[in-house]
Amino acid sequence: MTTPAPDPRRWWALGALGACMLVLGFDLTILNVALPEMAAQLDADTGEMQWIVDAYVVVFAATMLPAGLLGDRFGRRRMLIAGLVVFLAGSLAGTLADTPAWVIAARTGMGLGAALMTPLALSVVPSLFEGAERTKAIGVITAAVAAGMPLGPVIGGWLLDNYWWGSIFLINLPLAGLGIVACALLLPETRDPNSPRVDPVSAVLSVAGLGALVFGIIEAPERGWADPLVLGCFAASAALIALLARRERQAAHPMLDLELLAHRGFLWNTVAATLVTLVMGGLLFVLPQYLQAVLGYDALGTGVRLMPMMAGLLVAARGAGPLAARFGPRPVVSGGLLTLAFAALLGARTELGDGYAFTAGWLTVTGLGVGFAMVPAMDSALSTLPPDRSGSGSGLLMTMRQMGAAIGVALLGSLLSGAYESRLDTDGLPSAAAAAARDSVVGAQAVGERLGAEAVAESARSAFLQGMGLVLVVCALASLAAAVLVALLLPNRRPGSKSVTDGMDMAPVDRDGGQ
Known part of the structure; x- marks a missing residue:
């Protein structure tokens, strides 16, 4: 039985995925140079500036695992396109924002879109490439994210010097649009029906637990670390994260493999x-x-x-x-x-x-x-x-x-x-x-x-x-x-020594390497 010929469109598809990941890379850092100007134009205080940055990261961190599992079960191309659409909508909202709360809401949407895009962009690569080509393709995706981080402050600075602060969101629109078209036309649909099911309760616990922790830390300097609201946030965060850990440990196929x-x-x-x-x-x-x-x-x-x-x-x-x-x-x-x-x-x-x-x-x-x-x-x-x-x-x-x-x-x-x-x-x-x-x-x-x-x-x-x-x-x-x-x-x-999986033991480690 002959091996099917590789898809001739695979490198074009990889280029589109790389462009999407490049955007995610510089979105991690592009906003930082805009914060002082945004603070002046939107009358944002330090706490609001922290939330403008953290809204993206909190949602990104808390929803990345369930987002990847949704793609595994219901179609990676479908969910990747959905992530691009959400990211594009959040970026568009950011360009129109005129209050700190609006910017925070836009960044929340962008974080959700990024959570859908990041794991799925890597997971579709094996369906397009094999062997040495697969290693090269994964390297391209990883390099795109890494290259975006140092580019972010420079691109953001140039945009702010020549346009209004909302232009740091506007640059995402054509690249996200290109990614949507490319994914729809070039990527095959793949899924893994045996992947763990998304547990809505665990997803809510992770978002709420991390959100309560960050809210308490940000509000503490103004309200005081002993303020009832701040202490309540910390207590709620600890309880929610403990419930999450307990639930995941009891799950047959956990989203968050805490045993590791x-x-x-x-x-x-x-x-x-x-x-x-x-x-x-x-x-x-x-x-x-x-x-x-x-x-x-x-x-x-x-x-x-x-x-x-x-x-x-x-x-x-x-x-x-x-x-x-x-x-x-x-x-x-x-x-x-x-x-x-x-x-x-x-x-x-x-x-x-x-x-x-x-x-x-x-x-x-x-x-x-x-x-x-x-x-x-x-x-x-x-x-x-x-x-x-x-x-x-x-x-x-x-x-x-x-x-x-x-x-x-x-x-x-x-x-x-x-x-x-x-x-x-x-x-x-x-x-x-x-x-x-x-x-x-x-x-x-x-x-x-x-x-x-x-x-x-x-x-x-x-x-x-x-x-x-x-x-x-x-x-x-x-x-x-x-x-x-x-x-x-x-x-x-x-490299090349026995991994922790051999026996999955917890034995002491000698100073010369190995167990």
Whole structure:
């Protein structure tokens, strides 16, 4: 029996999928450079800016697993097109938004569309490619997402310098439209009737649990950490997540395979990758505000000046694989986390008189730390999984990373907000102007310009810088703690050694690799 000829349209289909994933990649970072301008034009305070970022990430993280299962059961092409339609609708709503709440709603829709697109874009590749071509195709999809992240701040900055802030959403429309047409015409329909059923209760528990946690963290600086609403959110989040974990452990075919966290190789690599994503999410929320409001760069200049971090990340990503192959992942991941801690401590020393050159230096070191920690951690985590659990394991890893990003923006943004507000001097200002200045450093700059009160603007820059220093110290301590835990507890399995699936045991790991 002859093997059917490969579909001649497969490379065109891959190009369309790559374009869709490129959009998702730069949508993770494009908004950050727009936040100061959006805050000024929409009168958004720091909490609302956090929700504009986190609405996308929370929904993305909480719905990615059920979205992938829907595609497996009801047709991957159908659900991928549905995801593109939802993403397009959310982007269109974003271009028309004129209030922070509208932007948050639009970002929520985009997050749902992205959750449908991400796992399904990869899952349709095996139906189009085989053997070496499949490996190459998966590399193209992965590279598209990776390339989009450093492009996001630059594209966003250029759009903001030439058009209105809604243009950062408008750019999604033609690419999403192209993806819809290409998927409809070029992709075959595939499904897996044996995949686990989507559990609506688990899906609701995951969204509600993560949403309550993020809401509590964001509201805490303004209301107080002991406020009944904040404490209630934390208690509700803990209860909902505990119910989710219990339900998933009892399920015959769980959406979230929590048993994988019992295996040290997967657990500690996942912890490392999640911690790095948390730090990156927080930094990409804080840094554009610093570059624009404190150093005075425009949006495009801000995007370009974030590139040293991305350049360091790409350099480290290329070198991390060979180092992990030679020495094992443990020293590379822990070394990357130590490098990230050093970079954060360096950044915490930033003073008002320091120019961009100092910032570029510690941003480059940050990128190196992220690359050396993230790449081998993710590769090592997935390499420990048996083939029949690779899908659930990769889904759990991606979900944990997205949760880390959401919590990073919420937690580090709240630390920044609380420190900024407590250190800002608003003596002598009218109550309305003082409230606007306390909302954000962008608001304080606007108040200073409107009232001719340079002292207020200077106080805002100083207060913001002190808040940023606190954020960076927390990042450094978290990275240092993770580095120690990884160095002590992460199995050091080199490529080709026995995986954790051989016996699925929890035995201690020797320092020379293997179990």
